[in-house]
Amino acid sequence: MSLSADLCLRMYRDMWRIRVFEEEASRQTGLGTVQGALHMYCGEEAVAVGVCANLRPDDYLLGTHRSHGHCLAKGAEMDRMMAELFGKAEGSCGGKGGSMHIADLSLNILGANGIVAGGIGPATGTGLATKIRGTDQVSVCFFGDGASARGTFHEGLLFGSLWKLPVIYVCENNQYQQWVARKNVAVVDSVADMAASYAMPGVSVDGQDVTAVYAAAGEAVERARSGGGPTLIEARTYRFHGHSLGDRQEYRSEAEVEHWRQNRDPIKLLAAYMRERQWLGDREDAEIQSAVNAEVEASVAYAHGCTDPSPEAVTADVLDTAWRVTQ
Amino acid sequence: MRTMTFRDALREALHEEMARDESVFVIGEDVVAHGGPYAVTQGIKERFPNRIFETPIAEAGIVGAGVGAALAGMRPVVEIMYLDFITCAMDEVVNQAAKMRYMTGGQASVPMVIRLPCGVGRLLAAQHSQIMESWFMHVPGLQVVVPSTPHDAKGLLKTAVRSPDPVLFFEYKRLYVAEGPVPEDEYVIEFGKADIKREGEDATVIAIGPMVQKALEAGIALEDDGFDIEVVDPRTLSPLDVDTICASVAKTGRAVICEEDSSFAGSGAEIAATIAERCFHDLQAPVVRVGSPHVPMPFAAPLVDRVVPGVAQVADAVRRVME
Ligand SMILES: Cc1ncc(C[n+]2csc(CCOP(=O)(O)OP(=O)(O)O)c2C)c(N)n1
Ligand SMILES: [Mg+2]
Numbered sequence: 001m002s003l004s005a006d007l008c009l010r011m012y013r014d015m016w017r018i019r020v021f022e023e024e025a026s027r028q029t030g031l032g033t034v035q036g037a038l039h040m041y042c043g044e045e046a047v048a049v050g051v052c053a054n055l056r057p058d059d060y061l062l063g064t065h066r067s068h069g070h071c072l073a074k075g076a077e078m079d080r081m082m083a084e085l086f087g088k089a090e091g092s093c094g095g096k097g098g099s100m101h102i103a104d105l106s107l108n109i110l111g112a113n114g115i116v117a118g119g120i121g122p123a124t125g126t127g128l129a130t131k132i133r134g135t136d137q138v139s140v141c142f143f144g145d146g147a148s149a150r151g152t153f154h155e156g157l158l159f160g161s162l163w164k165l166p167v168i169y170v171c172e173n174n175q176y177q178q179w180v181a182r183k184n185v186a187v188v189d190s191v192a193d194m195a196a197s198y199a200m201p202g203v204s205v206d207g208q209d210v211t212a213v214y215a216a217a218g219e220a221v222e223r224a225r226s227g228g229g230p231t232l233i234e235a236r237t238y239r240f241h242g243h244s245l246g247d248r249q250e251y252r253s254e255a256e257v258e259h260w261r262q263n264r265d266p267i268k269l270l271a272a273y274m275r276e277r278q279w280l281g282d283r284e285d286a287e288i289q290s291a292v293n294a295e296v297e298a299s300v301a302y303a304h305g306c307t308d309p310s311p312e313a314v315t316a317d318v319l320d321t322a323w324r325v326t327q
Numbered sequence: 328m329r330t331m332t333f334r335d336a337l338r339e340a341l342h343e344e345m346a347r348d349e350s351v352f353v354i355g356e357d358v359v360a361h362g363g364p365y366a367v368t369q370g371i372k373e374r375f376p377n378r379i380f381e382t383p384i385a386e387a388g389i390v391g392a393g394v395g396a397a398l399a400g401m402r403p404v405v406e407i408m409y410l411d412f413i414t415c416a417m418d419e420v421v422n423q424a425a426k427m428r429y430m431t432g433g434q435a436s437v438p439m440v441i442r443l444p445c446g447v448g449r450l451l452a453a454q455h456s457q458i459m460e461s462w463f464m465h466v467p468g469l470q471v472v473v474p475s476t477p478h479d480a481k482g483l484l485k486t487a488v489r490s491p492d493p494v495l496f497f498e499y500k501r502l503y504v505a506e507g508p509v510p511e512d513e514y515v516i517e518f519g520k521a522d523i524k525r526e527g528e529d530a531t532v533i534a535i536g537p538m539v540q541k542a543l544e545a546g547i548a549l550e551d552d553g554f555d556i557e558v559v560d561p562r563t564l565s566p567l568d569v570d571t572i573c574a575s576v577a578k579t580g581r582a583v584i585c586e587e588d589s590s591f592a593g594s595g596a597e598i599a600a601t602i603a604e605r606c607f608h609d610l611q612a613p614v615v616r617v618g619s620p621h622v623p624m625p626f627a628a629p630l631v632d633r634v635v636p637g638v639a640q641v642a643d644a645v646r647r648v649m650e
Contacts, residue, residue, distance in 0.1 A: 087627030098626030114454030149383035
């Protein structure tokens, strides 16, 4: 499968946007402007970007606790995301959600999720809604390898397959589940193998190779849009940082992390792929990176200029108080 | 007396109970690595290598395994990493563990402890900050235990491990680092026995979990107003020591009930109703409840500060009942 230079450049820029956004968010945590937990996506950018490059704005996306990348790749506004991390009223969720709950319903980004596997059932349900309405949107649900242990994974995939729903279940197998290696708590290595239990296609791809992710997701999206039902994609990947900021990472070696950073960085791999084809030179590369840096800096400036949520915000949004049923 | 932190007191209780009884074992996510996020199960792997199980992320599986092991005569101590995730195992708690003894006409016993780190800690918003004591109070067959000090944490956990019936053990995250005296000699604390944390004459403040410390601080501030409060810590919400609570209210004639959770249909509601039923003629002022508004936990710090009740709210409530 051949990809165009334009598409690769776009994906390259999108991966950088995620990388720099997160590194800045992590720096802001150090400064105390961002509070709460940050689950860094660095190292896994090719998964979100490769999948989302196949999506339309009206396709549904459901994420995880590690979803900055998913949201940015689907088109969420960086300024408002940074403002959300700052806990500001202008943030994506008005300062009510924070890192683990970023959402933008105008782009059908139904949200990051603080509950492992929490998105799998709802993603199946967006697929059901699409089927009932007869439209051709697809739903993408990202989740970690740890999520495949939960009952809701089983139930969601079963429903998806039973009703041939247009859902792409994307497992980001980064080999760790918080502070435990997957191999210590799992009985199958590849999550893709679990698809067989649901009579659904299961594919495993190199999650560091955005072109491979793009191709696998493209096939799954095509199948889903044309009524062929769901797919389980396992992207083999790696997180460069700890589970969340402050993790001492005693469960893995520095050498292992270094190996992935040096040899398996999805951004470096795509840069090499494009340079080989003369799609990317030093000048373009520098331009892309400085544009991304400027965008991220601007998001921080934006967040600094935002306001704290008003005290009344505490009790707003629990229920739709404007709604009334009258005789 | 020596002092130690709440978390160290819990850890000591676990170690002692595991040494005393070979049927006690620990099961949960990341309980070996760092001893869980709050380091309570630290050192157990080294000392009791065959009695600690680090699990997949599967709360229904964890609690389900606990129920079965308990039915088969073991004493599991289950850790749910954050209380919020217990909702993923509600069938196992509510339909299985809680009802076994009754449904089998008294044949079955489920001696299981479920440890639940709860409440606001770092700012982690709505899915990592809940409390839910009253959910479980409402289920017959469960015991709901809420320690407020390192001393009580140790004694209550030891009792929980020995209990023949399931215990939901609430550990407020912000209490883990609290320090307090803990005797060297072994002790246990009976369930259903409230503790008077401060004696006073003018008003009874019934405080749950972290509200106990806030009530004690309010008590000092209120001395300037000339008010001498009594602070009653129920320690277990189910069973609930109605007698101690009502005796105190009969003495003072005034009651303030404090919890960190939403007061709407919360644990304080049961206490308030009991006071209304039993102490109506003793009351010199309406009962006042202190709790959070009926909202999910927000993320932004200024919003969180408006949700979690503090010392000032307790003091204000006492001033109201003293009017
Ligand atoms: C139901 C539930 N159980 C436990 C947790 C705590 N927790 C948050 S992330 C995580 C590890 C998730 O691992 P994985 O699914 O592989 O995703 P990764 O962090 O590797 O991206 C755990 C245990 C949770 N948020 N929800
Ligand atoms: Mg993982």
